Amino acid sequence: MQITPVTAGRSPRVLIVGAGFAGINAALSLRGAHAQVTMVDRKNHHTFQPLLYQVALAVLSPAEIASPVRTILRGQKHTEVLMGEVVGFDLKARNALLKNGSRLEYDYLIVAAGSTHSYFGHEEWAVDAPGLKTLEDAIEIRRRVLLAFELAEKQVLENAPHPTPLNFVVIGAGPTGVELAGAISDIARHYMTRDFHHIDPRQARIMLLEGGPRVLAAYPEDLSASAERQLRDLGVEVRNNTRVTGIEPGVVLVGEERIAAAVIVWAAGVAASPLGKMLGAPTDKTGRVMVDAELNIPGHPEVFVLGDLAAREQDGHGLPGLAPVAIQMGKWVAKTITRDINGEPRKPFHYFDKGTMATIGRNKAIAQIGKIHLSGVIAWLAWLFIHIMYLVGFRNRLLVLTEWAWTYFAVQQGSRLITGDTNLIGWGNAD
Amino acid sequence: MQITPVTAGRSPRVLIVGAGFAGINAALSLRGAHAQVTMVDRKNHHTFQPLLYQVALAVLSPAEIASPVRTILRGQKHTEVLMGEVVGFDLKARNALLKNGSRLEYDYLIVAAGSTHSYFGHEEWAVDAPGLKTLEDAIEIRRRVLLAFELAEKQVLENAPHPTPLNFVVIGAGPTGVELAGAISDIARHYMTRDFHHIDPRQARIMLLEGGPRVLAAYPEDLSASAERQLRDLGVEVRNNTRVTGIEPGVVLVGEERIAAAVIVWAAGVAASPLGKMLGAPTDKTGRVMVDAELNIPGHPEVFVLGDLAAREQDGHGLPGLAPVAIQMGKWVAKTITRDINGEPRKPFHYFDKGTMATIGRNKAIAQIGKIHLSGVIAWLAWLFIHIMYLVGFRNRLLVLTEWAWTYFAVQQGSRLITGDTNLIGWGNAD
Numbered sequence: 001m002q003i004t005p006v007t008a009g010r011s012p013r014v015l016i017v018g019a020g021f022a023g024i025n026a027a028l029s030l031r032g033a034h035a036q037v038t039m040v041d042r043k044n045h046h047t048f049q050p051l052l053y054q055v056a057l058a059v060l061s062p063a064e065i066a067s068p069v070r071t072i073l074r075g076q077k078h079t080e081v082l083m084g085e086v087v088g089f090d091l092k093a094r095n096a097l098l099k100n101g102s103r104l105e106y107d108y109l110i111v112a113a114g115s116t117h118s119y120f121g122h123e124e125w126a127v128d129a130p131g132l133k134t135l136e137d138a139i140e141i142r143r144r145v146l147l148a149f150e151l152a153e154k155q156v157l158e159n160a161p162h163p164t165p166l167n168f169v170v171i172g173a174g175p176t177g178v179e180l181a182g183a184i185s186d187i188a189r190h191y192m193t194r195d196f197h198h199i200d201p202r203q204a205r206i207m208l209l210e211g212g213p214r215v216l217a218a219y220p221e222d223l224s225a226s227a228e229r230q231l232r233d234l235g236v237e238v239r240n241n242t243r244v245t246g247i248e249p250g251v252v253l254v255g256e257e258r259i260a261a262a263v264i265v266w267a268a269g270v271a272a273s274p275l276g277k278m279l280g281a282p283t284d285k286t287g288r289v290m291v292d293a294e295l296n297i298p299g300h301p302e303v304f305v306l307g308d309l310a311a312r313e314q315d316g317h318g319l320p321g322l323a324p325v326a327i328q329m330g331k332w333v334a335k336t337i338t339r340d341i342n343g344e345p346r347k348p349f350h351y352f353d354k355g356t357m358a359t360i361g362r363n364k365a366i367a368q369i370g371k372i373h374l375s376g377v378i379a380w381l382a383w384l385f386i387h388i389m390y391l392v393g394f395r396n397r398l399l400v401l402t403e404w405a406w407t408y409f410a411v412q413q414g415s416r417l418i419t420g421d422t423n424l425i426g427w428g429n430a431d
Numbered sequence: 432m433q434i435t436p437v438t439a440g441r442s443p444r445v446l447i448v449g450a451g452f453a454g455i456n457a458a459l460s461l462r463g464a465h466a467q468v469t470m471v472d473r474k475n476h477h478t479f480q481p482l483l484y485q486v487a488l489a490v491l492s493p494a495e496i497a498s499p500v501r502t503i504l505r506g507q508k509h510t511e512v513l514m515g516e517v518v519g520f521d522l523k524a525r526n527a528l529l530k531n532g533s534r535l536e537y538d539y540l541i542v543a544a545g546s547t548h549s550y551f552g553h554e555e556w557a558v559d560a561p562g563l564k565t566l567e568d569a570i571e572i573r574r575r576v577l578l579a580f581e582l583a584e585k586q587v588l589e590n591a592p593h594p595t596p597l598n599f600v601v602i603g604a605g606p607t608g609v610e611l612a613g614a615i616s617d618i619a620r621h622y623m624t625r626d627f628h629h630i631d632p633r634q635a636r637i638m639l640l641e642g643g644p645r646v647l648a649a650y651p652e653d654l655s656a657s658a659e660r661q662l663r664d665l666g667v668e669v670r671n672n673t674r675v676t677g678i679e680p681g682v683v684l685v686g687e688e689r690i691a692a693a694v695i696v697w698a699a700g701v702a703a704s705p706l707g708k709m710l711g712a713p714t715d716k717t718g719r720v721m722v723d724a725e726l727n728i729p730g731h732p733e734v735f736v737l738g739d740l741a742a743r744e745q746d747g748h749g750l751p752g753l754a755p756v757a758i759q760m761g762k763w764v765a766k767t768i769t770r771d772i773n774g775e776p777r778k779p780f781h782y783f784d785k786g787t788m789a790t791i792g793r794n795k796a797i798a799q800i801g802k803i804h805l806s807g808v809i810a811w812l813a814w815l816f817i818h819i820m821y822l823v824g825f826r827n828r829l830l831v832l833t834e835w836a837w838t839y840f841a842v843q844q845g846s847r848l849i850t851g852d853t854n855l856i857g858w859g860n861a862d
Contacts, residue, residue, distance in 0.1 A: 043849065044577060044581060045849070046847040061493070061494040062492070063490045063492040070624065070626040070627065071626055074626050077628075080587055080588060080628065081587065082584075083578075083581045083585065084585065102589050144476060147514075150475060150514040153512075153513075153514065154513055154514065157511060157513065158533045192503055195499065195501040195502055195505050196501065197508075197511065201814075288502055374830075397670075418474065418476070423502045
C-alpha cells in the first residue's frame with residue numbers, strides 16, 4: 001500500500017525514534033531521498049550491542065563500541081539529530097510527544113525503540129542481577145566483576161573467616177548469556193591470575209543457568225551441543241532445565257537450593273520497549289507490535305515498526321531479535337519510503353538469512369550459514385571478522401582491532417577500570 | 432635520621448597509601464628492595480591527572496589515561512595491592528585502620544593521599560560547579576559539556592523563546608583552568624560545528640575567571656602574558672581580578688553581576704586530603720602536612736608524607752603540587768628506605784626542576800626550562816612529547832598517540848559519549 005505525502009511539492013518529514021541498528025540504518029539509507037529526516041534518541045550514541053559484553057568484561061572501552069549519533073549522520077544535510085525521549089504519539093494529528101512537552105510532526109513515523117530486560121514480573125531482581133542492554137549496564141557489570149576479584153584477594157590477605165566464594169552466576173543461556181559466561185571464564189583463568197597474587201583461579205566458578213533444555217536454543221541441536229561442550233572446556237558449569245525462583249543479594253535461588261554468587265548477571269528475558277503499546281496496535285505477550293508484510297500497523301501505512309520492537313512471522317517462524325534483521329528492516333523501510341516518494345509500488349519486507357553466529361570465548365564459537373554448521377576456531381574467526389566489519393566508523397574498527405590483537409597476543413586486558421561506586425559489593429567484611 | 436627495622440632479620444613492611452604519582456613511583460622504585468610493600472588505594476586505578484581534562488573534553492577515553500594499579504605493579508612479587516580506604520592511623524602501634532575495620536601493620540608508612548577541590552567554605556557550590564580530580568569528575572564534566580551543545584541545538588530546532596546561552600565558565604586560571612578553557616574553545620570552534628547544523632560556534636562564549644591579577648601565576652610574567660594572549664587568540668574571554676561570590680544553577684555571581692552559564696567548572700582551589708590531619712603533625716592552612724628535609728613528620732622517621740599532601744619549602748619557595756615533584760619524592764623515598772635497610776645514612780630530599788609547561792590548546796602552550804621561556808607551537812610539541820613519555824604503560828602510549836594523531840589530522844574527536852544521567856541540564860524546556 002502506498003501513501004501520498006500530505007503536502008504535495010514538499011519533501012515528506014520522516015521521524016525515526018531510536019538510534020539502534022534499525023533506526024540508524026533507516027536514517028543512513030534515506031541519505032539520497034527527498035525527505036527531511038529527524039532522528040530522536042534518549043542517548044547521544046549508537047551502541048554496537050553485540051560487543052557490549054566485551055565492555056562488561058573489561059576487554060573493550062565504551063568509546064570503542066559506541067559512536068555519537070550525530071557523528072554517524074553528520075554527512076547528511078537533511079537529517080536532524082535530537083536527543084530526547086518520546087513519551088507518546090498522536091497518530092491522527094501525526095506527531096510524537098517529547099518528554100519536554102514539544103511535539104515533532106511527521107509524514108512518516110519509524111518506531112525502532114528496541115527492547116529492554118524482562119524479569120518476568122520480578123523487577124525487584126534487577127538490583128542484584130543487572131542485565132546487559134546499554135553502555136551503563138556494561139559499565140555496572142564491569143564494576144561488579146572487577147570488584148569481586150578485588151574482594152576475593154582482599155579476603156585472602158586479611159584471612160577473612162567466611163570469604164565470599166568467587167562465584168559468577170549468569171542466568172539465561174541465549175547468545176548474551178553464553179558470551180558472558182565464556183568471557184568471564186577467559187578472564188578468570190587467563191588474565192586475572194597475573195594481576196592477583198593470592199586468588200586461585202580454580203576457585204572461580206562460573207555457572208550458566210538455563211531454564212530450557214539446552215543452550216542457544218535458537219540454533220540447531222548439534223550446534224547447541226557443540227556450544228555446551230565448548231563452554232565446559234572453558235570450565236563453565238552449564239545447568240539446563242534450571243529455573244531461577246528467587247534472587248537475593250549475593251544469592252540465586254533455584255527451588256530449595258541457594259547458590260552463593262559474587263556477581264549475578266541476568267540474560268534471561270527480553271521485553272519490548274513500552275513505546276510499542278503506545279501505538280495502540282495489537283502487541284504480542286512480550287509487548288512487540290504485530291506488523292504486516294510492509295512492517296506497518298493496521299490502517300497506518302505511514303507508521304512503521306522495526307527491529308526488536310516488531311513481531312513479524314516469515315515462513316512460519318517469528319523473525320528473531322537480531323542485528324541483521326534490524327539492519328535489513330532499516331534499509332528496507334528507507335527504500336520503501338523512497339518508492340512512495342517516487343510513486344512506485346511497495347514491495348513486502350523479506351528477511352534474508354545470511355547466517356548467524358555466537359561467540360563463546362577465545363577461539364570458541366558456533367556459526368550457522370545456510371546448511372553449513374561451524375564450530376570452534378573457524379567459527380570464531382568468522383565471528384571476529386564480521387563483527388569488526390560491522391562496527392560503525394573506521395576509527396572504531398581500527399581501535400578495536402588494535403585492542404583485540406593486543407589482548408590476544410599479550411594475553412593482557414584492555415580497560416579494567418572501576419569507575420563510580422567503589423564500595424566492594426557482597427557481604428562480610430567489605431568496605 | 433635512620434631507623435632500624437623493628438624485627439631484625441625480617442624484611443621491613445612498607446605501607447603506601449595512595450596510588451598517585453608519588454605512591455606509584457615509590458612502589459615501582461622499591462622493586463629491588465628487601466621489603467614487603469603494600470599499596471592501598473580507594474580506586475583500582477592510577478590516573479594520569481595531567482590529561483584528565485582531555486577526558487573531560489571528550490578527546491580521550493578514561494582507559495587511555497588510567498591503568499589498574501595491579502597491572503602497573505604486577506611484575507613485583509613482594510608488592511601487594513589492596514583496594515580499600517584508610518580512615519586512620521595508630522602511629523604508636525604502627526598500623527593503619529581501614530574502613531572495613533581491619534588494620535594494616537607497617538614498619539614504614541608512606542602517606543601520599545593527594546589533594547581534592549576546595550570551595551573555600553562553599554562546598555554547596557560543588558553540585559553546580561564540579562572540579563576535575565578524578566575519572567568520575569572528568570566523565571561528569573564531559574556529560575555536562577556535551578549535553579550543553581545538545582540542548583543548544585534542540586532549542587534552535589524547537590524555536591525556544593528563551594534559549595540557554597551557550598556559555599562556558601571556568602573558574603580559576605591555574606594550569607587546569609587554562610587547559611580546560613582552551614580545550615573547550617577548540618571543541619566549540621573546530622569539532623562541534625561539523626556535528627551540529629544549527630549552532631553558530633560564535634555563539635559559544637568561554638569565560639575564564641581568575642581571582643588574581645594574571646593567569647598561570649606560578650609562571651614568570653612574560654609567560655603568563657603569552658598564555659593570556661594565546662587564550663584570547665582562541666576566543667577565550669580572560670577576566671583577571673574577578674572574584675566569584677556565588678554559584679547558582681546555571682549562574683555565576685561576581686558581585687552584582689550574574690553570568691549565565693550552560694556549564695561551570697571549578698578549577699580555583701585545592702585542599703589536602705583529610706588523611707594529612709589524621710597524622711597528628713602540624714599542617715598548613717590548606718591541610719598539607721609540614722615535613723622535614725627527609726619528608727618525615729616530627730619524631731617519626733618511619734612516616735613519610737609525599738606529593739600534594741606534603742608542605743615543603745626549598746630555597747625559600749614552597750614546592751608546587753606538580754607531578755614531577757611527586758614523582759621525584761616517590762623515587763627518593765624508595766632510595767631512602769633502601770639506604771636504611773642497607774645501613775647507609777640518609778640524604779635529604781632535593782627537588783630538581785627540569786622545567787614546567789602548561790598547554791593552552793591545539794598548537795598553543797608555554798614552557799619554562801631553567802631560564803629558557805618557550806611559547807606557542809614549540810612549547811606545545813614539547814608538552815605533547817613529555818606527556819606521552821610519562822604515560823604509564825606502552826599500550827596506553829600507543830593508544831593515546833593514535834587517538835591524538837587521528838584527532839589532530841582528521842579534526843575529529845574521539846569519544847563523545849554521554850553516559851549516566853541523560854537529562855539535559857540547565858533550565859527552560861529541557862527534558
